Amino acid sequence: MNTELIILRRFQAHPGFVVLCFDLTRREHNMTKSTIQTKRKDWAKTKQLLESLTPEQLSDAAEQAQQHKPIANKAVKELLRMVSRVGGSSPGSAEKKWYMYTQLKSSTVYHGSPVIFLTLNPGERDSPMTLKFAGEDINMYSFCPDLYSQTQRLQVTLSNPAAVVEYFHHTVNAIIERVLKGGLFGELAHYFGTIEYQGRGTPHIHLLVHSFYIYLN
Numbered sequence: 001m002n003t004e005l006i007i008l009r010r011f012q013a014h015p016g017f018v019v020l021c022f023d024l025t026r027r028e029h030n031m032t033k034s035t036i037q038t039k040r041k042d043w044a045k046t047k048q049l050l051e052s053l054t055p056e057q058l059s060d061a062a063e064q065a066q067q068h069k070p071i072a073n074k075a076v077k078e079l080l081r082m083v084s085r086v087g088g089s090s091p092g093s094a095e096k097k098w099y100m101y102t103q104l105k106s107s108t109v110y111h112g113s114p115v116i117f118l119t120l121n122p123g124e125r126d127s128p129m130t131l132k133f134a135g136e137d138i139n140m141y142s143f144c145p146d147l148y149s150q151t152q153r154l155q156v157t158l159s160n161p162a163a164v165v166e167y168f169h170h171t172v173n174a175i176i177e178r179v180l181k182g183g184l185f186g187e188l189a190h191y192f193g194t195i196e197y198q199g200r201g202t203p204h205i206h207l208l209v210h211s212f213y214i215y216l217n
Helices: 003-011 017-038 043-051 055-066 074-087 094-111 128-133 150-159 161-180 212-216
Strands: 116-120 188-197 203-211
Touching: 017 043, 017 074, 017 161, 043 074, 055 074, 074 094, 094 188, 094 203, 116 161, 128 150, 128 161, 150 161, 161 188, 161 203
Parallel strands: none
Antiparallel strands: 116 203, 188 203
């Protein structure tokens, strides 16, 4: 086991580690994007426009948005455009979700309607791979399920969410590479997927698949 993996195993069961890493990653992304905005040639004009905003103008714009009316204030509209440019690639943001929605529409326009809809929900509590990712010293080729009860497996997954996510990504990537790209549904034209989290906190993915073979037949 390499050094990076040992460090990951050391902290991945900490209750706040995953959230902290995600928060730091988003902050770094947003700060970088915001800095790029200030390097634009028209930033001086934009800065002057934003500095002219008052609390009353922002309140008026918020009321217009709540009433589903177009925002008339140019400075507020420019501010919203800047937020959208920063948030368009920020994980978990509303702008990122809207960007993914436009990607989905574009893929449908280009490839046509998807012909296969898949929902993948890997069972992390029933696979020894989750235990392996959680740092348990087990042999994948000679694993005995009786050594770990369902209660023990549930405790491992609850105390180590990073192992659950790692198992999920390895399983989904294997299905995409071996099943979809492997040609089970014909020659793969395109696929698009989004990850959601269930009530119990585990991820699952919805996939739309376009296949050349099905189109031709």
